[in-house]
Amino acid sequence: MADPLSIAAGIAGLLSLGLQTTDTLVKFYTSYRGRDDHIARTTQGLEVLQGAFQALQTALQQRKFQPGEKTLIRQIELSLQSCAELIQELEQECAKLTGISCDSFKQTVKVAGRRFAYPFRESTLKKLEEDAGETRDHLSLALDILQLRDHKTTQDELTEIKSLVELMRTTQISSAIQDWFKAPDALINHNAASAKRHPGTGMWFVKGPVFHNWINQANSFLWLYGFAGCGKSVLCSTAVQHAFRQRRDASIGVAFFYFTFNDESKQDQSAMLRALLWQLASQLPDGHSRLQRLHDSYKTGPPPVAVLSEQLRECIQRFHQVYILIDALDESPRGNRRDDVLKLITTVRGWSMLGLHLLVTSRDELEIHESLDAASDEKVAMKNDSIDQDIANFISETLSSDYKLRTKWQAHRDRIQEALAERAQGVFRWVECQFEALKRCPRSKHHLEQCLQSLPRSLDETYERMLLSIDEGSYEEARRILTLLCFSSRPLKVSEVLHGIAVDFGEQACLDRARLLQGVDDLREICPGLIDFGRELKERSQELLPIPADFATDLTRLEVTVRIAHFSVQEYLESDRIRQQKAKFFAMSSINAHQEIATICCTYLLEPQISNGLLTPTKLAEFPLAHFAAQFWYHHYQFGKEKPAQLSTLVTKIFKQQHNCFATWVQLHDPVDKPWDLSVNFERPSNKIAPALYYASFLGLDWIIHEILFAGNAAGRRVEDMVNAQGGTYGNALQAASSGGHEAVVRLLLDAGADVNAQGGHYGNALQAASSGGHE
Secondary structure, three states: OOOOOOOOHHHHHHHHHHHHHHHHHHHHHHOOOOOOHHHHHHHHHHHHHHHHHHHHHHHHHHOOOOHHHHHHHHHHHHHHHOOHHHHHHHHHHHHHHOOOOHHHHHHHHHHHOHHHOHHHOHHHHHHHHHHHHHHHHHHHHHHHHHHHHHHHHHHHHHHHHHHHHHHHOOOOOOHHHHHHHOOOOHHHHHHHHHHOOOOOOOHHHHOOHHHHHHHHOOOEEEEEEOOOOOOHHHHHHHHHHHHHOOOOOOOEEEEEEEOOOOOHHHOOHHHHHHHHHHHHHHOOOOHHHHHHHHHHHOOOOOOOHHHHHHHHHHHHHOOOEEEEEEEOHHHOOOOHHHHHHHHHHHHHHHOOOOOEEEEEEEOOOHHHHHHHOOOHHHEEEOOOHHHHHHHHHHHHHHHHHOHHHHHHHHHHHHHHHHHHHHHOOOOHHHHHHHHHHHHHOOOOHHHHHHHHHOOOOOHHHHHHHHHHOOOHHHHHHHHHHHHHHHHOOOOEEHHHHHHHHOEEOOOOOEEOHHHOOOOHHHHHHHOOOOEEEEEEEOOOOOOOOOOOHHHOOOHHHEEEEEEEOOHHHHHHHHOOOHHHOOOHHHOOOHHHHHHHHHHHHHHHHOOHHHHOOOOOHHHHHHOOOHHHHHHHHHHHHOOOOOOOHHHHHHHHHHHHOOOOHHHHHHHHOOOOOOOOOOOOOOOOOHHHOOOHHHHHHHHOOHHHHHHHHHHHHHOOOOHHHHHOOOOOOOOOHHHHHHHHOOHHHHHHHHHOOOOOOOOOOOOOOHHHHHHHOOOO
C-alpha cells in the first residue's frame, strides 16, 4: 500500500525522468557552448533547469511529511503534473540525440554547416529554451510551496523564541535592578546556536525516547557529551525550544544558560545562577519583589553565590515543573571557576526535587565525567548514525542554499556530498571549514578533485591550512584580530576590532588611521573561516534579555559583532601543537595576549583627540574602541607579574594626566565608585573626580602611587596632604586600598603619612572598609 504521506510514485518517476533527460541535454550541448551565443544561452538555461530538478528531488527525498501536510503534498503533485507534457517534449528532443556520438555530430557540422545540423537549428534551440523556462517555472512553484512551509515552520520557531523572550522580559523590573543584578544575556547565545540549525537537525534526539523520558520522569538528569565541533550547542538550542513547548501554563518554568569561552561574563557559577534566577523570577508573579529584596540586602553588587543558590532553589520550588538546560560546561575555564561550576551542578542535583529536570552538555573530559557521575541512561554520546545523517543533511542543504557553492559546484554536487560525508566523522565544524576551502578552490574538475582528495584529517590540520592560506602581508593584522577575539573580556563590535588593529606599537605608540580597514568584508578576507559575525542590541546594559534581531522593531539599535568561529580555534592557537607546525607564527599565550590588549587600550585612551577637550557623543562615535578601552584596560593589565616596559609607561601617563586622559577614562567608565554603571557620564567635570592617587590605591598600583607622590612632591605639594585628600565613595586613598585588600599599598600610604583614623566615606574609616571587603 502506498504511503499517504509521500509523493505519488508516478510523480516521483516524472521528476526522475525530467532530471535524467536534462542531464543528457546538458552533457550534449555543453560540448558546443563555445560555438555561438545562442548555443551558450540554451545550455545555460538547461543547466539552471537541471539545478531546479536536483534541488526539488533532494528536498523531497529529505523531507518527512507530517500527518497534517496532505494538502501540501497534493499542491506539489499538481505543480509537477502541470509540467508533464513539457518533460515529455524534452524527452523527445533527447531521444533524437540518443545513439549519435558527439564526434558524428561534429562531422555533420563540418560537412553540412551548422544551419543544417538539427540540434543547432535556431528553431530547435528556441523551443528548448521555451520548454526549459516553462518547466523551470512549475518546478520553482513546487519548491516555493515546500520552502514556504519550511519558512512557516521556521517562523513558528521564531515566534516561540519571541514568546520566550517576552516571558523573560518583564517591564515591572526596574532598570536599576537590571543594572545591579547584571544577569548575563543567554538569549544572544541561544539565537546564535539556533541560527546554525538546519531543518531537521537534532530531531532524532528531541523526538527520541531519551529526551521524552527526561521531559516526563521526575527529578530527571541528562548529559549530552561529544568532542569539539560535533554540534552540542545547536542540539542544546533545539532542546531549549522543545522544553519551552512544555510550558502549557504558569506552573511550568524554563531556564537556560550557555557557558561562553570568549565572554568572561558567562564563565562562572555566579553568572549561571544570575541568568537562571533572572529567567525563573521573571516567570513568577512576585519575581520583581523577590529581586527587589535581594537588591535591598546587597546594594553594592550581585549577592554572593550561596545566596543566589538558595534563591534559585526557592524559585524552583514555586513551580510544578522546571526545565533547566546548561550548555558547554567545558567552556568554563579550567581551575577554580570550573570546579565551582561542577560543585554547583552536584548541589542542584542533590536537591532531589521531583519537578526539576536538568540537562547539561559538554565535552567528555575526565573531571566533568567524574563530577557528573551520570548513570548509563542519563547520558547521550554525540557520535551515532543520527549525527552522521544530520551532517549529511547539513552538507546537502548548504550545497543547495549557499549561492556561491551552488553556482560554482552544481555539476559536482554529488561528488562533494559523498567526499565530505565520508570524512566528517561526526564533526560539523570540520565540514564548515571545508566549505570555505571549496569557495576558494579554482573552478575546474581537476582542482576540485585535488581539493577533495587532500582533505585535512582533523580540525588541527584544517586550522593549520587556513592560517597558512592567509596572505603573508596580512599576517600581523590576522594575528592581532585573532588575539582580540580570543582574549577580549567581552565580544567586540566590528568597529572596535577595526580600531584595535589600527593601533601601532611603534616608538611613538598611537592610533594610525592609515591602518584602518573598512569593514566586515576586510576582516573576513584576512581571516577566512576563522571568524564569525552576529548581531546584538546596542543597549545591552538596559535590556539584558533583548528581543532577537528578527523581532527588533528598531533595526538601528542592532550592531554587528565579530567573534572567533568556534572554541576549537582558540584551543588550537593556544596549544603546544601549533608551536611544532608551520603556522607557529600564530601561536598565542594567554598572558602575552592580555598584555597586548591592555597596551592597545592604554594607547587608545592616550590618543590626544580623545583625551583633550570635552568628551562628547560625537567624539565617542569617532573613536568606537574608547568605551571598551576604559572599561577593560585594567582587567587585561592584571595578567602576568612582569609587565612590558611599554605598557607600564602607558599606564603611568594615564594617571599623570589628571585633567586630560585620566579624567576622560573615569568619565567613560568609573571602575571604583560606579563599576556597575556601563553608561558614559559626559557631564562629569574633572574637578568632581577623586584624585588619581585614590584610583591607583583601589586598584593596588603601588608603583603608580610612588610616581604620583614623587611628581607631586617635586611640584611643591606635601605628601601628607596628597595621601589624606578626601574624595570618592571610599573617602580617601587609604580606605580605597583597604577595601580592595591591597596590603602593600596600605603600608605604603601609612608610611607616607596617611591617617588611619580619618573619618568619612562609605565605610567610615579604613578598618571598616577592610572588614567590608573580607580583609583583615
